[in-house]
Amino acid sequence: MDRLYRPLEEKLNGVVLTPDQLTSDHQTNFGRLHHWMPRFVVQPKTHQDVVETVRFAREHGLFLSTRGAAHSQSELGINRDGILLDMKSMDKVLALDQQAQTVDVEAGVVWRNLVHYLKKYSLVPRVLTNNLGVTVGGTVAMAGIGVASFKYGSQGDNVLEMDVVTGAGETVTCGPDGPEEELFWSVVAGLGQVAIATRLRLQLRRFKPMTRTYYLLYDDIHPFLSDSEKIMDDSRWDHIESWSSPCPQGLKPVDGHRQPFAKWFFPYHLTVEYEEGSPPDDVAMLAGLTPYDNLYTDDLPTIDFFERMIPVFELWKKAGTWEFIHPWMECVLPWNIAADCINQILVDLSPGILIGGHILLWPAKGPSSRSRLFMRPEGENLVGFGILPAIPPKYWDQVRPILENASRLCVAMGAKRYLSGYIDFTQEEWETHYGDKWDWFAGCKNKWDPDGLLNPGFVPLRVPPGAARKG
Numbered sequence: 001m002d003r004l005y006r007p008l009e010e011k012l013n014g015v016v017l018t019p020d021q022l023t024s025d026h027q028t029n030f031g032r033l034h035h036w037m038p039r040f041v042v043q044p045k046t047h048q049d050v051v052e053t054v055r056f057a058r059e060h061g062l063f064l065s066t067r068g069a070a071h072s073q074s075e076l077g078i079n080r081d082g083i084l085l086d087m088k089s090m091d092k093v094l095a096l097d098q099q100a101q102t103v104d105v106e107a108g109v110v111w112r113n114l115v116h117y118l119k120k121y122s123l124v125p126r127v128l129t130n131n132l133g134v135t136v137g138g139t140v141a142m143a144g145i146g147v148a149s150f151k152y153g154s155q156g157d158n159v160l161e162m163d164v165v166t167g168a169g170e171t172v173t174c175g176p177d178g179p180e181e182e183l184f185w186s187v188v189a190g191l192g193q194v195a196i197a198t199r200l201r202l203q204l205r206r207f208k209p210m211t212r213t214y215y216l217l218y219d220d221i222h223p224f225l226s227d228s229e230k231i232m233d234d235s236r237w238d239h240i241e242s243w244s245s246p247c248p249q250g251l252k253p254v255d256g257h258r259q260p261f262a263k264w265f266f267p268y269h270l271t272v273e274y275e276e277g278s279p280p281d282d283v284a285m286l287a288g289l290t291p292y293d294n295l296y297t298d299d300l301p302t303i304d305f306f307e308r309m310i311p312v313f314e315l316w317k318k319a320g321t322w323e324f325i326h327p328w329m330e331c332v333l334p335w336n337i338a339a340d341c342i343n344q345i346l347v348d349l350s351p352g353i354l355i356g357g358h359i360l361l362w363p364a365k366g367p368s369s370r371s372r373l374f375m376r377p378e379g380e381n382l383v384g385f386g387i388l389p390a391i392p393p394k395y396w397d398q399v400r401p402i403l404e405n406a407s408r409l410c411v412a413m414g415a416k417r418y419l420s421g422y423i424d425f426t427q428e429e430w431e432t433h434y435g436d437k438w439d440w441f442a443g444c445k446n447k448w449d450p451d452g453l454l455n456p457g458f459v460p461l462r463v464p465p466g467a468a469r470k471g
Contacts, residue, residue, distance in 0.1 A: 031073025068138025107137025143374035153369035156188035167449025186444035208273035244359035246351035321356025321390035327422035330386035338383035356390030
């Protein structure tokens with residue numbers, strides 16, 4: 001039995017697990033595309049546990065990967081023959097400042113738990129992802145996009161301060177401005193490449209107790225986008241959420257064989273918060289919008305609105321699709337080409353690919369984010385577009401070219417991929433993705449992770465000779 005971990009275990013308040021103690025979940029992530037076995041898993045309880053683990057990894061030449069809820073779909077949240085640092089064990093809410101509307105949390109805090117902790121104070125993080133079952137540190141390391149991002153940017157943009165452990169095992173407190181801002185912005189949307197956040201101070205906002213959601217439907221993407229500009233510029237809206245939904249029509253030839261095709265519609269859910277007894281004026285809220293149909297208006301307690309996707313996820317789990325492969329293709333498109341690009345992809349996309357998934361749209365404001373590493377096209381207005389399927393493993397070889405072709409088309413038309421999804425970039429494609437930020441990102445990696453220990457195998461950033469051995 002491997003006894004290498006014993007000296008580390010003696011230094012920690014947390015737990016060290018060896019392969020015989022691991023579950024299958026520790027060997028993969030939500031994508032279920034890769035299955036790797038770590039040499040051992042560390043479940044830290046304190047910031048110092050993280051420091052000791054990084055220093056141990058340096059001493060023994062072991063790669064170290066960080067893991068939150070492991071909702072990524074490529075080579076993140078997993079580790080091959082090194083140390084997997086499972087941050088969910090650091091799950092404390094540390095301090096709340098109601099006057100400043102800030103909260104300090106450990107990186108392993110799950111967003112849903114934080115929402116419930118804050119609700120009695122009528123406070124909430126400015127941006128919440130659709131899936132609240134993920135961790136604060138995990139989504140900030142990706143950027144973190146939600147239905148309020150058009151107003152507040154990414155979750156990373158709403159971090160005011162962090163304690164981090166660098167790849168050299170040093171502790172640094174950093175923020176978006178000031179002497180350590182370079183380190184801060186290399187951690188936000190930095191995929192855990194440079195340092196590991198252990199404490200984060202989040203900007204909050206007050207929420208009103210009720211929400212009203214208008215369920216609109218568009219039969220053409222052009223009026224959908226035209227109305228989106230009006231909606232994003234109207235400060236009365238608190239949340240916007242949209243999809244592409246297929247209405248299957250029959251079979252047609254695509255690439256030499258007949259497959260299902262659909263007429264695609266564009267549901268749009270527009271939400272405003274309000275005080276009990278003072279609902280919004282429906283006519284005034286929807287004035288100037290041109291949907292194909294106004295289907296439904298729904299009133300919910302705001303807390304229930306934040307958790308609106310939980311029944312959907314539970315349905316996917318009951319149906320078994322939660323355990324399928326999830327090779328999600330998400331990107332951010334330039335506004336001026338979004339309609340043409342999306343229409344080109346949807347016209348031949350079989351609706352059958354969406355069993356246990358959906359097509360996601362999210363109109364966004366480019367200037368709402370300061371993040372250096374959340375790559376997006378230039379422009380005032382942007383469109384997020386994602387094909388989010390659940391694929392039985394035996395069909396992966398058939399579906400893979402469809403998703404890769406969609407990704408290539410989007411990138412060729414000026415899009416930037418959102419990196420939580422299925423990514424299979426070449427070195428050249430990685431450098432193109434980051435553009436003029438590539439050398440800066442690589443410089444941060446070499447400065448703060450000098451042995452190239454952290455989260456290897458995904459982004460091929462430069463590391464110096466003598467970096468940790470792999471495997």
